[in-house]
Amino acid sequence: MIPNQWYAVIRGQDVKRDKPVGIMRLGKKLVLYRDTEGQVACLQDRCAHKGVLLSKGKQHGDAIACPYHGFQYDQQGKCVHMPVLGKCGVIPRTMQVPSYKVHEQHGLVWLWNGEPQDSYPEVPMFTNFSEYKGFTSLYGWDAPIHYTRYVESVCEVYHVPFVHKGSFLNIWDPKGGRVDEFRCSIDGHLITSDFILRPDDDRSAQETLEAKFPWQRGWRIGVDVLMPNLVQIRNDVFDVYLVATPIDDENTWVCFCYQEPKKDLLFPFFKPLPIPLWRRLRPWMMCRMERFIQQAKDLEAIEGQWPRASSLKANNLIPVDKVNAYYLRLRDKLIRDAAENRPAPAAPTIPIQLVPQAADSPLETNSL
Ligand code: FES
Ligand SMILES: [Fe+2]
Structure with missing residues (x-):
């Protein structure tokens, strides 16, 4: 798997409001849902409390609630409510679930497989x-x-x-x-x-x-x-x-x-x-x-x-x-x-035609 790339992980139409969906992609268990603005959020599908699947839980506004003890996590994976502590309870900082950068385009939800960046490249598409x-x-x-x-x-x-x-x-x-x-x-x-x-x-x-x-x-x-x-x-x-x-x-x-x-x-x-x-x-x-x-x-x-x-x-x-x-x-x-932290090569610029005009470049002489 290549780091620092966008990977399509699910069709946009399969991520619905008030219906979190759990999937396994890139070796990770993920839960995806749409917040009140319709934006897709993506968290690790594992409650930070006792490891229950968040995808079995319910959505509460912009947060997703674990089905076991009702802890609620926002789009960034931060626990924002622990019913057992009451409204004024102090939430431990460790009560946090990893969140993933996602972007919806071309009918697909794309997940950034890499470290967060200041700016992200375009998702790949022909x-x-x-x-x-x-x-x-x-x-x-x-x-x-x-x-x-x-x-x-x-x-x-x-x-x-x-x-x-x-x-x-x-x-x-x-x-x-x-x-x-x-x-x-x-x-x-x-x-x-x-x-x-x-x-x-x-x-x-x-x-x-x-x-x-x-x-x-x-x-x-x-x-x-x-x-x-x-x-x-x-x-x-x-x-x-x-x-x-x-x-x-x-x-x-x-x-x-x-x-x-x-x-x-x-x-x-x-x-x-x-x-x-x-x-x-x-x-x-x-x-x-x-x-x-x-x-x-x-x-x-x-x-x-x-x-x-x-x-x-x-x-x-x-x-x-x-x-x-x-x-x-x-x-x-x-x-x-x-x-080695080297920058990726430039994005492709040539449009694709049915019969490309580009000359053949022999395998032996092409340097990657
Ligand atoms: S396991 Fe999720 S709230 Fe307890
Ligand atoms: Fe085939």
């Missing part, structure tokens, strides 16, 4: 999504694999012809998993790649892109990683991003965000539905398909993968795994920098 005006759907769930393995699996799609072959409505159901015209570059915290996934036949890459039927076709796909844990997949049908936030050393909270498909290739038979409903329904359905169809297939293949956590040493990477290699190297570097 411009394809931060500037998008159409409908999106966000859907999160827990996956029983290490987050580095999750990131790794979505950073390369040449497993699709093997793992997802025959999946329900899989437009990629392809004849082969050959990768052509692979390009990859790195800029600050952003790794960008672009390639054609195509059948291994005698046609040119261009001919496969122009094939008449989806199942004969090659696909131009972009895969990007934005540190610390966001991955975007782009093609001419849809854009999607996901965050893979560690729950603990064994599990990952995955949250997918789909845009409306750019083409009606996937579900033409739903077209008679009223337009606004149809536009909302498609990203909603894509998210559920990702969890219950695509990810189920991924897990069948990669559950049991070892070592549990990925690293450069844990794999024998090939040139088309360059996104994996860059991610693992950049991750190592950011962890080292944080340990």
Whole structure:
């Protein structure tokens, strides 16, 4: 896990007024709730008195009350009321719960994994999504694999012809998993790649892109990683991003965000539905398909993968795994920098296009 970064920990819509929610993220038990202004507060989910889960308690105005003896804590984790002492009781200074800096943006609640700072960087987000005006759907769930393995699996799609072959409505159901015209570059915290996934036949890459039927076709796909844990997949049908936030050393909270498909290739038979409903329904359905169809297939293949956590040493990477290699190297570097108190590299500035113009930068010569 990389220190001094924003991590998405829960969808904003899952943190409600008067209903504290307990989650495990980044190896920490957390309780989140909305104060009377609607701002999200985040405390350690453990009462400073006798260790009871605060998420089982009730909200009292801006404070959250422990269900055991009713001690109340404000948004900063300071105990503000101990019923057993009465109104005039003196509250010990040690009656304090750790609080965490959180920020709500892009439909997600982000937690700062690091020391408090005078000013904080922007939360990471792909411009394809931060500037998008159409409908999106966000859907999160827990996956029983290490987050580095999750990131790794979505950073390369040449497993699709093997793992997802025959999946329900899989437009990629392809004849082969050959990768052509692979390009990859790195800029600050952003790794960008672009390639054609195509059948291994005698046609040119261009001919496969122009094939008449989806199942004969090659696909131009972009895969990007934005540190610390966001991955975007782009093609001419849809854009999607996901965050893979560690729950603990064994599990990952995955949250997918789909845009409306750019083409009606996937579900033409739903077209008679009223337009606004149809536009909302498609990203909603894509998210559920990702969890219950695509990810189920991924897990069948990669559950049991070892070592549990990925690293450069844990794999024998090939040139088309360059996104994996860059991610693992950049991750190592950011962890080292944080340990040595070095400033993070500049935030990415290049907008992402379907076909990036950046030249290929060979792995061997790229210095992280
Ligand atoms: S354990 Fe929370 S108030 Fe006693
Ligand atoms: Fe997959």
